[in-house]
Amino acid sequence: MTSQNNGNKENNNPAAAARGSKLASDFTASIHYDSRLYREDITASIAHARMLGRQGIVESDDVEKIVGGLNSIATEIENGEFEWKSELEDIHMNVESRLYELIGEAAGRLHTARSRNDQVATDTRLWTQVACGRAFDAAVSLQSALVELAEKHIDTIVPGYTHMQRGQPVVLAHHLMAYFEMFDRDATRFAQTAESADVMPLGSGAMAGVPYPIDREWVADQLDFSEISRNSMDAVSDRDFIVEFLTAASLTMAHLSRLSEEMIIWSSDEFGFIKLSDEYTSGSSIMPQKRNPDFAELIRGKTGRVYGSLMGLLTTIKGLPLTYNRDLQEDKEGLFDASDTVITSLESAVGMISGMTVNGDRMRQAAENSFVLATDIADYLVAKGVPFREAYIAVSDLSKQCISNGIGFSELELSDFQKASSLFDEGVMKITLDSAVAARDVPGGTAPNRVREAIKEAKQLIADAGQ
Ligand code: ARG
DSSP: OOHHHHHHHHHTOHHHHTTOSSOOOTTTOOHHHHGGGHHHHHHHHHHHHHHHHHTTSSOHHHHHHHHHHHHHHHHHHHTTOOOOOGGGOSHHHHHHHHHHHHHGGGGGGTTTTOOHHHHHHHHHHHHHHHHHHHHHHHHHHHHHHHHHHHHTTSSOEEEEEETTEEEEEEEHHHHHHHHHHHHHHHHHHHHHHHHHHOEEOTTOTTTTOOSSOOOHHHHHHHTTOSEEOSOHHHHHHOOHHHHHHHHHHHHHHHHHHHHHHHHHHHTSTTTOSEEOOGGGOEEOSSOTTOEEOHHHHHHHHHHHHHHHHHHHHHHHHTTOOSSOOGGGGGHHHHHHHHHHHHHHHHHHHHHHHHHOEEOHHHHHHHHHTTTTTHHHHHHHHHHTTOOHHHHHHHHHHHHHHHHHHTOOGGGOOHHHHHHHOTTOOGGGGGOOHHHHHHHOOSTTSOOHHHHHHHHHHHHHHHHHTTO
């Protein structure tokens, strides 16, 4: 296309012409993903237009036309009637160009005292705050599901593992509440990220500020921003809040991935600790006996792409000179994808946790058929005055004998214990899985009364979070 043709066509629409004589190629266009910013873009434009009117920068008649036109555009988009044009590159030019079609010349006044640089930063901050709220709510929902399940399993014994080896008995509720803590930190991180995003760049212009008597505080107030940015150059080039979002999302995915991994091994025939509901598993196309833990595996798998978005953005920003550079347009796909991924993963985990069946007998058996009471037996000697290291050796010898005889501690007679140490007496025969968990009666320990207390506090935290 010649520049002349181009010029003729674009003369009818200054917003389109402002893009320059060369049509944007698919390479530079971002409309196929940044159309997701339409609501924020229109809301911010309305606030900006009204401010221009209040400050006498634009006539109030024109402001009314602009606001009316923007509202119509929002309706068109919501009704699926809006025609997106990739040659107009991004959401900002698509909206502005359509505004011109709808209201004519007055549309050209909207971009007074504004640049796409402060505009996109404002839109993205608004969008990120909403995403943080949704991720926060999804994390709290998962916390609720964990608490609900934990409450039913305050007395269900399961082996606690270190190095994937049965270590000490715990109650299942304690294990589940460990995840409650992880998602609590995640929810907090999303709330903190919302605060980081809660600074309004609009009014920074392209990067130096604008030569009009604008009222930034008024616009910030309209858009529910708590603060305005202090430095225009930083404001248009800062994407830290997105890095923070991706960090919060990455850690959430790390926690979800660990939870998923446990769901996967616990539901295997080898463990048989839980059964995932049919809704969260699927059949194999060839092996009829199978129910595959697809949701858990996909959550674990999707963790990689969220980490990728974090790494991608960190790398994108690392060498950028001040101020805005087009590289920054690469911030949004990762943000949108990570937000979708983390929220749907959290929601899937809620379904998985709420729908699974626990096989408490199998868990107890796994604890019984093991040496998870070894520490307690050693502690028994410690209570009799034996230094822990000596007690450790005595019990280690005992367990080796048991292993070679193919028996467990529960099959030993008192006399067997006494061969290992003369300080053993009747009391050692009373050490059981239940006494072992009850003995860990310290704050943060697995004793059922402590876990009950932890669940009570957790419920309060959830209530405080507004759910
Ligand atoms: N689509 C652009 C982005 O997302 C908007 C800002 C464009 N600014 C510019 N000077 N080309 O970053």
